[in-house]
Amino acid sequence: MDKAKEIFQDETPVNxxxxxxxxxxxxxxxxxxxxxxxxxxxxxxxxxxxxxxxxELEDSRSKLHYNEAKTIGTLAFEAFEDEGKFxxxxxxxxxGEGYEIQVGIGGVKITTLTKKGNMEKDAEEMxxxxxxxxxxx
Numbered sequence: 001m002d003k004a005k006e007i008f009q010d011e012t013p014v015n016x017x018x019x020x021x022x023x024x025x026x027x028x029x030x031x032x033x034x035x036x037x038x039x040x041x042x043x044x045x046x047x048x049x050x051x052x053x054x055x056e057l058e059d060s061r062s063k064l065h066y067n068e069a070k071t072i073g074t075l076a077f078e079a080f081e082d083e084g085k086f087x088x089x090x091x092x093x094x095x096g097e098g099y100e101i102q103v104g105i106g107g108v109k110i111t112t113l114t115k116k117g118n119m120e121k122d123a124e125e126m127x128x129x130x131x132x133x134x135x136x137x
Contacts, residue, residue, distance in 0.1 A: 007128055
């Protein structure tokens, strides 16, 4: 979670490399675009899916997704804020032996299921994706 927070706070822009219907985003090289529409992009890295949701009616300081993400049973739930944006990361156990990670900034929410050994890497990638959408909206 510390690395995701560092990425959130870093002012270095993340370059976009994919144009969805209504927004642009950074897609890591090893990811494929599974599907896309005006509010969602489903990314895939091997068997792992990342669901990207963007609500253009919410600005970068919105707490809508953060407030919706508050659930009993979270293993970790941390919010980050700076002058122009509000973000968070939530980690929960999934129904199997893995974990659900959700990362959000303003109107952007990204969710994936992962294994313990991949959590940090996945959270970093997800925060970079979310940051790219917010910066280019």
